[in-house]
Amino acid sequence: MTTDATVLDGLDFPTPSLAVSDDVADLLFREARSVGAFTAQDVTDEQLAAVYDLVKWGPTALNTIPLRLLVVRTPEARARLAAHMNEGNRERVLAAPVSLVLAADPGFHKHIPTLAPHMAGLSDALDPQLETRQQMARTNALLQAGYLLVGLRAAGLDAGPMGGMDAAGIDAEFFAENGWQSLFVVNVGHREGAGTHHPRAPRHTFADVAQTV
């Protein structure tokens, strides 16, 4: 993989000791960007399913797997979604090859007997505890959302995550029947040029964020 000097210029990467090649680390993290501009190249449901089949193995508490995906593809569906995006994000939803609404399912507990048979009793115990379920669903679905962003990159796709939206409006528009709760929207495709006009921003270092006790 080539190194884009305009993107990486001035950033100081420590030499990590990785179990994957530098090319893979570049693809997943160092050269990946949050993309706003995509080519017209299509992204199929089969591609999205392949990404999900990979990232479903990422860990969640009790193996609850509460992330749900709404694949927004038709012009009608895009217009319905765009109406609930903040102004700066609206055009991007209309222009992207495909958009995903990432959502958490507070009804995840119904699947515990299958997904965590050793804890089957928890399904009934959690049933009256909506607030606890919402919290668990959100925490673990957000974890899975992170896995998904990296998985999309692993499939050679680019992603543009966008939280600037009316989540309650999206929930009423799309999830009135199943009770899913939207987290954020991700546009998916292949980046046009650099995919963004924003220069790469620096990141906190390990020393900035870690304390050792």
Ligand SMILES: Cc1cc2nc3c(=O)[nH]c(=O)nc-3n(C[C@H](O)[C@H](O)[C@H](O)COP(=O)(O)O)c2cc1C
């Ligand atoms: C959960 C989430 C929500 C975001 N929401 C927006 C958004 O509403 N609008 C936007 O332009 N960018 C949004 N971003 C993009 C971030 O600004 C971007 O990921 C960050 O600046 C890092 O950019 P880079 O990946 O290109 O280095 C969002 C990113 C994430 C992960």
